[in-house]
Amino acid sequence: MKKEKEKPTVDNPSIGVFTEERCSVGQLSDNCLYIISPAESSLTQETLRLQHNSRLWMTSRKHRFNDYAVEPRTSVALDSHPQLRQRMELLGDNLILQLHTPCDSRKLFLTARVTAESLQKDLWMAVQTAERVARQQAAATLRAFAEEDPQEFERLAMEAASRKRFMSEWLVAVATGIHGASLGIMPSISMASIKKRLGIKGIISHADRQKSYSRLLANLKEYRRTRDPKIEAELDLVFNSIDPDTWKRFFLGQSPRIQEKMCDFVNPMRMAEESEIRLEVCRMKCIDRNRKNDGYYRLFLRKGQETLMVHFSRKNGFVLYLIYLMDRKRRGDTVDTLPLAGCRGMFCRLYSMTYGLSGEESFDDMMRTYSTDNEAQQRGLYTVLKSIRNDIGITCERMGEPAEPFVLQSVSSHLAVLPEHIILPLEIMKQYDVNAG
Numbered sequence: 001m002k003k004e005k006e007k008p009t010v011d012n013p014s015i016g017v018f019t020e021e022r023c024s025v026g027q028l029s030d031n032c033l034y035i036i037s038p039a040e041s042s043l044t045q046e047t048l049r050l051q052h053n054s055r056l057w058m059t060s061r062k063h064r065f066n067d068y069a070v071e072p073r074t075s076v077a078l079d080s081h082p083q084l085r086q087r088m089e090l091l092g093d094n095l096i097l098q099l100h101t102p103c104d105s106r107k108l109f110l111t112a113r114v115t116a117e118s119l120q121k122d123l124w125m126a127v128q129t130a131e132r133v134a135r136q137q138a139a140a141t142l143r144a145f146a147e148e149d150p151q152e153f154e155r156l157a158m159e160a161a162s163r164k165r166f167m168s169e170w171l172v173a174v175a176t177g178i179h180g181a182s183l184g185i186m187p188s189i190s191m192a193s194i195k196k197r198l199g200i201k202g203i204i205s206h207a208d209r210q211k212s213y214s215r216l217l218a219n220l221k222e223y224r225r226t227r228d229p230k231i232e233a234e235l236d237l238v239f240n241s242i243d244p245d246t247w248k249r250f251f252l253g254q255s256p257r258i259q260e261k262m263c264d265f266v267n268p269m270r271m272a273e274e275s276e277i278r279l280e281v282c283r284m285k286c287i288d289r290n291r292k293n294d295g296y297y298r299l300f301l302r303k304g305q306e307t308l309m310v311h312f313s314r315k316n317g318f319v320l321y322l323i324y325l326m327d328r329k330r331r332g333d334t335v336d337t338l339p340l341a342g343c344r345g346m347f348c349r350l351y352s353m354t355y356g357l358s359g360e361e362s363f364d365d366m367m368r369t370y371s372t373d374n375e376a377q378q379r380g381l382y383t384v385l386k387s388i389r390n391d392i393g394i395t396c397e398r399m400g401e402p403a404e405p406f407v408l409q410s411v412s413s414h415l416a417v418l419p420e421h422i423i424l425p426l427e428i429m430k431q432y433d434v435n436a437g
Contacts, residue, residue: 014132015125016095016112021081024107026393026403030100033070033126035114037094046116047072050123057123065134066100068127077393080400087111097126099133108133197233204237206414207336212237213269272405272416277396278302279325279406280423287355293318295354297428299325301395301406310395316362317387319350324408326432328415329422335414340381341367346435350428381411 028034037043050056051070058068076096078085087093093111110129114122195204212219212234223231280300288294291311299310299318312318323343328335344363351359366380389407396403405416 013110013112013126013129015122015129016093016110017087019083019087019109019111021084021107021109023080023402024098024404025076025078025081025084025109026396026407027076027390028096028098028393029069029389030098031066031068031130032098033068033123034076034096035070035072035094035119036074036076036088036096037072039072039074042116043094043114043119044072046119050120057120058127059124064127065131068130070123077397079398081397084109084111095122095126097130099130194233194236197229198237203337203412205337205412209237209413210333269416271402272418272421275401275405275417275421276303277399277401277406277417278421278423279417281322281325281425281428283425283427296356297322297354297425301399303399303401306399308395308399310391312387312391314384314387315351315355315357316347316359316366317384317391319347319354319359320366320384321388321392321408322350322354322428323347323432324415325422326424326429328417329419329424330429330432332419337412337414340411343435346431349431349434353427353431385411 024030035043035047037047047070051072054068054070057070058064076088078088084096088096088111091113093113095110095112095114097110099108099110110126112122112126191204195201198204198208200208215234216238219231219234222228223235278301280302281297282300284294284296284298287296293312293315294309295315295318297318299312299321301308301310312321320340323346324338327338344360344367347363348359351357351362366384368380385408389403392406393403396406405418408415
């Protein structure tokens, strides 16, 4: 009988406890420390203070795998995460950190009970714990590679020594079994560096990322032969969110057959292809007077015989999400970053159709500080995108499904949900065609 592969162990946290669940929580972002507390509490006020000064509780970027944020929340829905729910509701934990753990198909969370008086120290300890998990996950991956092909691993380590001393020390330490905290944490590659090497100004668009995913196999093969720096930058773009140097080295060291098998792991479309949820917008007879953000048109998530309506917390959140659905439905895999500044007319028509109100002021308020360089710097749009993630995430949580295919990570991203899983009324799609014309 084949021996089951042993899972890498994770050290005990510096603060709180680890909890493993089947999937992520849709309302939460990876590597964000959420403090669950009443809006007027001293803990929330201290969270807001530290939110604007991360230097008080976070180490220098060059010593970290990931970036972290802190955010206050009055509550979080955990219907499909029973163990987390027990920690938060029954045991009194009020800090929750969803860890970015790409080496594992399940999701790892850190929860703890914190106070306003010790919050600065508690956040620092939580970040140190998350960084240790990231280092251990990367080490486990590299160790597996070293065990399967020690000669190739040794060659990669020696090659790294000529390019980046810190990286080479870390690799050699893993290979020789003396890896420890004394060596520190491997740095990640900045997006500014990637954009410079690719010759991109402003944002890296959704289309740029999708092209990089689609060319991944070809780039891996070409880089083995040419060591072209521009191809290397495109590889870095793909691996940037999962510790670039470690995973790039790991991928490059695999055979083409293994590379092809692993490419599905880093492509965000994979989860969308596996999802059974359909998104359907339906016309209702009237506006819900008790929930005035539920207009004439409403969004439903359907899976088999189960149907749940998404209750949007902002009118402009529903209309903006509807525009993204229309764009994904019509353009399919050719979608790119939406030029939202040019969607004013469509937004206002949809706002009027849904709520019977003029949407001009709502749109202008949302886009008021939109950057001329198309950078996502405006607070209004950020707040709307955040509300969308929360509203969709809560509904997916109630349905027991991962929310990733249905949420927007940033203004430069797009939805991954399959176009055939989006059902829209004809009169809605006509508004998109009018705008396109």
